[in-house]
Each structure stands twice: as C-alpha cells, then as structure tokens.
Amino acid sequence: MEFRAASDQAMLVYLGEEIGLESHQRVFQLLRLLQQEPLAWVRNLQPAYCSLLVSFDPCAVDHHEVEATLRRYEERAEKMALPQPRVVEIPVCYGGEFGPDLEEVAAAHNLSPSRVIELHLSQSYRAYFLGFAPGFAYLGDLPAEIATPRLGTPRKKVVAGSVAIAGTQTAVYPFATPGGWRLIGRTPLKVFCKEREPMGLIAVGDEVRFRAITREEFAAWPPR
C-alpha cells in the first residue's frame, strides 16, 4: 500500500503497479471491505486499475489519519475472500455501420475483420472499474493481436451501445458521448438505465463475455 495525497480532500491508495488481475484483486478487496464496513468520513470511493481514490471529509480527518486507518484495514483486505465473479453476456452486432472502425483495426494488424471479431469473442474480460460516464466499464485485457491505440482525434459523438477497443481494453459506451475508442460493433442492450436495479449492466469485478448476433437479431431485440 502506497499513499499519495490527491487533493486536500482526497487520498490515492496504490495497491499495485501493473494493470492486471493481481492489482485488480487487491483494489477490489479493499473496496469491498470499505463498502461492508463504511467509515463515516468517506465521501466517495473511486477504484481504478491499480489504485483506489478515497475522498474524505476534511472536517473529520486529515491525510495522516486516513492513511493510518487504511493501513489497519490492509491486512484484513488481503484476506478478504472475493465471490466468484458474476458473468455478464453482451450480445454484439459487429462491423458495418455499427462498427465503423472494424476494417481499420483489422488492416492495422494484418488480420481479416472476421478474425478480429473471432479474437474479441475468444475470451472473457474483467470489469476493472467504471469511469468516464455512468456505467462505462473498463474491460480487460484484449488479446494482444488486436490491441490498438485510441483514435488520434476523438469522435464528437459515439452512439450509445457502441462496443469499442483502445489499447488493451474494451468497453461499451452507455450514452451518446464524445469518444476516442475504436468502434467495432454495437449492443442492443441498455448499458445504464436509471429505472433498473442495478442501474448498470456491468459492475466492477464482473466477468464479461461478448456474443455475436446478426443484424436481424439486433433489429428484433429483445428476442421473443
């Protein structure tokens, strides 16, 4: 555990150095412990790949006390048993107007578009954390063969439900927002819905699998 003040009201707790399951597990363990045994002065918890940002009420505690308290949680967090990840399946219609960058991604790796799809479908992904917009999950890690840098100039608007890749990550855009990830397909599912419980389709720690669907299935979603 390494501590660095982020602001006068927030502390970054680093629990690993490399993006991967090992760091994720430590972040997730501490997050769960703090969710199960909430501290009165915690205002917000923001997990990421290797860190947890803890925002606090500075009228109640200072950075020294935050660090001392979290150090006391450390050992117990490490022993915390995590449940089996929840499996979430996301239907995707790849390519065409739904995945305008699929051809370019394929060309960049000297692969056929169908091989890119096959690789994207070949494994499951861990939801490391949510950020950017409500319900936007950072899913990793992509097969190395299709890891692709983000666009040089982000799009002003990405259609909600777009399935995208950037670097070694993949994600589904919950809302029509600007976006710099490369779009390879689209899901007919609503990624974030405030009338639903839970609101987000994907939660931190979930195991996410994609499943290819046809344009007809997409158009007729949900299946009867």
Added chain:
Amino acid sequence: MNSLLVENPGWMTTVQDLGRPGFGVLGVSPSGAADPVALQLGNLLLGNAPGAAALEMTLVGGRYLFPEGGVIALAGADFGAKLNGQPVEMWIPHAVRAGGTLELGLTRSGARCYLCVAGGIQVEKFLGSASTHLLSGLGGFAGRGLHKGDVLQLGAAEQRIRRRSISPRVLETLKLRKCLRVTKGPQADWFSEAATRGFFEGTFRVSEDSDRLGLRLEGASLALESPREMSSEGVSLGAVQVTPSGQPIILFVEQQTAGGYPKIANVIGEDLHCVGQLRPRDEITFARVSLEEARALWIAHQQLLNSGEELFA
C-alpha cells in the same frame, strides 16, 4: 403548486443542487452547482435548506415567468437582473407577484448566476440529487439544459419575505480569487523544474473550450521531466491534469471520474467555488499551499457557511 415558466433559457441553464457524491463505483461523478457557495447563500436567504435545487445560469441569464408568483433570490455573478422591468439587487430576497417576469442579461462579473426560489425547484431526483449531468442526460429537468416553454414545479414554501442580506464580512471572506491556491498533485514530481516554475510563475487564460467537465487553460506549456506512461486512476475534483500537448486542464464538477494524465496540482476545496465563476478569457495564476493550510481554510469556510444568523447583515 407554484411554477416557473422558461421563456428564454439564456445560453445554458440547468437545475443544480449540491450534487451526488459517493457513486464513483458506478462511474457517476458528483456533479452539482459550479459555485456551491453562491447556491447555499442564495437558499439560506430564502429560508430554504442550503442545498435546495436552483437554476444555474451560464454567462447569459434568460427570461423566466412566475405564473403564480413566488419569492426569489439571486446569488453568484451579476447578470443585470430586472424584475418586471425594474433592476433588482443580488443577494436579497424579492417577492414576485403572480405573472411577474424575471429577465437577466449578459454577465457583468463571473460565469454563473443562481436563481434560487423559496421551496426550491422540484424535479425527480437521480441518486439522491436534483443535479443535471449533461454528458449522460441524467438528473435535473429531463437530464438536459432548459428549453423555452419548460415548466418547472416549485416546492411548497411560506411565501414570506425575510428582510435579510448577506453580511459584507461574509461576502468579503468568500470573494472570488483569480489566484487559485493549490496543493501538490499526485504526479507533481514528474514535471520538469521549468514546468513547475512556469506553472507557479505564469499566467493562464481560461479557454473558450471550457465547461462543467473541465476548464482548459492557455499559457506556458508544461512538460514532464521525461516521458512517462501511467495507468488511469481516480481523479479528484479540481485536479490540474496536463495533456501530452502540455496544456493544463482543471477537472470540474462533471468531470470523468478517472483519467490517465499526470496531475501537477489540485485546486483547494476553499477555492473551488471561484473556479465555477471563471469565464472564458479570464486570467488566473496559481499559488502553492500545504495540505494543512488547505484543510484549515476549508474548516473555517465550512464554519462560516454553518454560522446561521451570523451570515446575515
């Protein structure tokens, strides 16, 4: 129930309260009023809860009709408000007769003016808050900025004028600063000495391309000592992140909850409300303070806002 009819929404007017902290795990940023001090004082003048929802107007006010009348207070930047054609003072309660119209023009001071109403603006809450989150279209009134013809419901309230104004001492203590105080950012040590000097000695101009997500600054280009990669991490409100082009951005109330750019500094809590009043082309500087000083300032600031009758003249 009293209502408010939007005849002209100005440039960008949204419903805001004190936001929804605590949902970072869902990827939801707190949002909330860009100048929470103005919002709270405006509400307190009316006898509302300090965090009651109000209209946040940006740079240009607009025109609002009160079919059943009401009691209002204007707080924050001065937009040259007129009630039924007569100029009205900021920071005091005013009675609006049935059919009365409030018209506001261009800003004469900061970026945002708050129209607080007795009883508050009533909208369906999302995750416990009435704040509009524009990027995702959630919260506030239909998740968007107001349009001409929108009708907003006002909460039930005693329609009585409290003869009070904010004490000059309070307004002086909370006055807007153009020199923002910052603490060290988590990657401050990654920047070159020249960049650190440039940041604290230079003047930065707020770019036109600034909004509730972040304020882009034009000025000295801030370079890292050597190129470094970092993985995305949670970002705190007021973080000053620097993109590879060397341009600093102050992350603001509707910020992304996580990001992968190094942060050179973080605006202290006490000065965040000043950020909410910065306009494009405003010039600002930065001054370094310790975490201890920032905390002491914040505690004093909270005590002042919670001092009840002492806030008023």
